[in-house]
Amino acid sequence: ERFRQVIWPGNSTTVPKGWEIPTNGKKLIVGVPMKKGFFDFVEVKRRSINNAETILSGYSIDVFEAALKKLPYSVIPKYVYLKSPVNYD
Template identity: 50%
Template sequence: MARETTTKPKGWVFPNNGKPLQIAVPYRVTYPDFVTKDKGPSGAKGYCIDVFEAAVALLPYPVPHQYVLYGDGRRNPSFDNLVNGVAQND
């Protein structure tokens, strides 16, 4: 049986270097209910964004993050290009 603890594991310190976690979000024409561009402060909205925000809110430490939209919103972006861009830190 697992014990619950409120102490932070050793080595789990989020670096405070002023650089937020960047999350690539496909800006697609299809499925706007899942994720789409927004004029709000986060720049994105939808079901996937709501789920991610809820998960981050459960963490016992802050995770500064920003959404980076990938695509132009007029056609669906290529996921291969998205993954390659993330791998190359574009």
């Protein structure tokens, strides 16, 4: 049995190549939990008195940013800090 043709966003039948140059200025929003513990995976530090500068570190951040660098197009992340989630469900 034959499959129907794929219709991509924008009602196109051409396979998208991905973003080569961000044209709309939008960033990929990434939620980062500010939960105590597991600092080897993700740690969020506030560096200045008014909390304007935030430093992210840890294994999960390193792996995520390394994966972004391997993509054949540019993705600019915007980290959003989530305060102490009760659970991840």
